[in-house]
Amino acid sequence: MKKEIEQKGIVKEQVGDNVFVEIEAHTACDGCHAKGSCGMTACESKIIKVKSKDKTYNQGDEVFIVIDDALGVSAIFYGYVLPLIVLLVALVLGSFADISDLHAGLLAIGCLIMYYFGLNLCRRYFKEKFAFRIR
Numbered sequence: 001m002k003k004e005i006e007q008k009g010i011v012k013e014q015v016g017d018n019v020f021v022e023i024e025a026h027t028a029c030d031g032c033h034a035k036g037s038c039g040m041t042a043c044e045s046k047i048i049k050v051k052s053k054d055k056t057y058n059q060g061d062e063v064f065i066v067i068d069d070a071l072g073v074s075a076i077f078y079g080y081v082l083p084l085i086v087l088l089v090a091l092v093l094g095s096f097a098d099i100s101d102l103h104a105g106l107l108a109i110g111c112l113i114m115y116y117f118g119l120n121l122c123r124r125y126f127k128e129k130f131a132f133r134i135r
Contacts, residue, residue, distance in 0.1 A: 004069060009023040011058065018049050021048050024044075055134075083115055086112060089111075
């Protein structure tokens, strides 16, 4: 059985196949006993665009937005782990190439820029891979 991450939201509008759902983004402050006296404003609304060809929704409908749990791990890998590996490999290669620390650091930053540029070029693939569903 697949594990899923779900978030309750409210439909704001539907335009063609696209449903715009407003969700409340909460942080870990929700479970804190001091959240009433804290000055953090950790709760904010976000609008998520979800494709829905099967059903039409009305404004104000309560829905659940769902994504597979494994995709969260993939997102962490592409967003944090792989860039860290690119950075470290570039730094190590720069230090073995007998160049100054400044140039090795600039090489690592340049490699990160190229990584994120490549990630941006693949954004259509990632939009399809990390697509939300309505349940």
